[in-house]
Amino acid sequence: MNAAVGGVEERTAYSGLGERPRLLRHIAIVTHCVPELNPVIAAWTEYLGYTVVERGELRDPLCAAWNTPGAAGERYCTVRPESGQDSLIRFIETADPGGYGPPMTFGWNATELLVQDVDALAERLRGSPFTILGGPGDLYPRPRAPRAMQVSGPSGELIYFTRILPGGSRYGMHGARSPVDRVFIVTVGGPSSDRMHEFYGGTLGLRIMDRMPFINTILARGCAVPPSTIFPTSIARIPGRSFLIEMDEYPATVQPRLRREGHLPPGMSLVTFLVNSLDDVTPPVRSPPRSIEGVPYGGRRVVVVEGKAGEWLELIEGDRS
Template structure:
C-alpha cells in the first residue's frame, strides 16, 4: 500500500473546483466542511481557519484523496517557477482518452501525451487548472512492484506521485533518505518539457530528477529547478498557492520526532481517522503532512 494519502491545492472558489474535478476527472466529494483552528495551526496557516474545504475521492474508490481548500488569489504566482510542491500526478488507464476529454474541458493542456524521456514505462500529459494547479495525467505502461508504479482502476485514478521543485536536488534527496527513510534513486538527467518551457531553457538542456519510494511504491519525485526559480510567493498566514500540501502516512513516528515543525495531535475525519498527525517541512519549506500509519 502506498504511503501517499492526499494532495491538497488552493482554490479561489470551492464549488467551481469541486464541479470541475467531478465533471472532468470523475472525483466525488467524501467530506466537506470548514477548516478549524487546529487544522489551520497544523498547516501553519492561521488565517486559513474558517475557509471551506472538500475532500474528493477518485472513481476507483482508492483511499488516496484530492483536497481543495479555499484561499485568496496570489496574483504574482506562476506555476513551475518556484520551489515547493509543483504538481500532482494522477494515474490514468488511457492517456489518449483522457487527452480527448481534457480538450473539451476547462483545464488547459500544457503538455500533450508523450513518452517520458528516460522513463519509457510511463506516458504522461500535463494540464493546468483554473487555480494554477498543475496536474500530470500519466498512463503507466509497466505497473507493478519492479518499477514501484500502480495499476489504475478507473480512467482517472488516484494521486500516485507528488512532484517537489528543489533548489538543491541532493539536499532534498538526503532529507528524504535520512528523515523519512525512503529509498531514493540516483539523479537521472532527462528532457523535461514543462521545466524547459517555463524557464526558456536552451534546446536539449536536461533536468536532473530523482524519485523516492517506500517498499513497492514510488510516491515522491524531486526535480532540480534551474537558475531563475524562486521561493513561492504567498500571503502571510495562508497556505501557499497552487499545490500546497502533500499528505503521507508513516509507520515509524519515532524517527520523525526530532524533525516536527508542528508536533503530532489526534485528528478526526475521513483522511485522518482519529490518528496522530503532524507537519514536517522539506528543505524547500514545503508542507508535508504526516499521519501515523
C-alpha cells in the same frame, strides 16, 4: 514531455537500501489551495470522475496542527477517484493568487495521476476547463512504455496523467483501476538535489534512485528558461510500489514560494503521508502532535514538517483507515 539526455545516470548517496528506517508509507492526501473552490470541484467531478467525500470549513484544531491560524474558516472540499482508492485530493479556497506559475517556485509543483487511456482522456478534456500543455506521448522509446500528458487544471494546478501497462513501469508500479485514478507521484522542485536527497533519503529513509539529466519543456516554460535546459531529476521510492516522489533541481533563477504569515503555501500546498509513529520523526515540526478528526485523520495524531525546498509534509500516525 520529459526526455532523458546523454544517457548518464549518477548514483546518489541513498541509491542502496541501507539500514535507514523508512518513515513515509502511503500518500493520503494532496492539498491544493485555489482561489475559487466551486469551479474546480465541478471540473474534477465532471471530467475526471472524482467524487466528493467531505466538504466544509477548516477547523481550529487542524489549523493549529499546521500552525496556520489564518486559514481557520476557509472552505475546503476533499475528493476521491472513481476507483475508491484511499489517496485523496483536497482543495482549499484561499485569497492567495497562483502558486503554480509561471513563474515556477520551489516546493511541491505537480500531481501525477494514473489513467487507463490517456489518449481518450485527452479527447474528453478538449474544450473543458483543463488545458493540455504537452502530450499524449510515450515517456521512453520502448514497448509498453508509460504514456502521459501534462495538463493545467482550472486553477492552474499542474497535473500529469499517466497510463501504465502491466510490466511497463521500471519501478514496478501498477496501473489505474478507473478511467482517472489516484495520485501515484508527487513532484517537488528545489535549488539543490543533494539537499533534497539528504532530506528524503537521509532523514526520512527512502531509497533515492540514480539521478538523471532530463529535458522537460513544461518545466522549462514554467521556470522561464530555454526549452533545452537540463533538469537533474531523481526518484524517491516509498515502500509498497504504489507511490513515488520526484525531485527536480531547478535553475538558480527560480525563487522560493511566498506565503502569507499564518496561512498555507499557495498552489500545491502540502502532501499528506502516513507514518508508523510520529515518535520516529526527527525534523522540526510546525506544531506539537495533535489528534485530528475528519477524513482521513480519524482521530489520529498529526504533525507538519518542512522539506529542503520549502515543501510541507503533513504526517498522520497509524495505519490506513
